Amino acid sequence: MTDLTPDARGQLVLLAAAVIAFALATGALAYLQVGSHPDIDPRSEEGSPERIVGALDRSVHDATASVPEQYDWDERESAVGELEDDLEPRVETLRVSELERSVVHEIAYDETDAATWAADDCPSGPDRQFGDCEAIGGIVVQERAGGTHVLGVSFEIRSTSERVTHETSVRATGQQ
Incomplete structure (x- = not known):
């Protein structure tokens, strides 16, 4: 083994420092990009109610099948009460369905939108x-x-x- 001159030792130390700096910079860049994908907007994943909307729609569709038109029009409040009883465990499950991802879903009946729906979009016609x-x-x-x-x-x-809060209103239709 040959002894290195002071100039050669300095160059070796400089080369080692450059290699270490390159490795640290590469590692830092990789760390910053963990979980990042250019095709996916992270906000669309985190806390997005899209999955909840689909599940609510299916739940209402299924629950209305269990409330057939067995109620006379005079008993409509009883029909609504039965539907609410059937929906409550399903809605409660959806409220806590993403707690492990630190996402909370608050789900409530939208009385104002329902009143608008009943007033403006009620099926009717001569036939x-x-x-x-x-x-x-x-x-x-x-x-x-x-x-x-x-x-x-x-x-x-x-x-x-x-990091995010999404708010939306949705109309889940029953069986037509």
């Missing part, structure tokens, strides 16, 4: 045998052939994560 629509809470019902038919449910959703 239909449909009666009036009524919003009871956030649930819209219609009189059809003397029975109670559930058109759907209007929900307000607020999804909150550590």
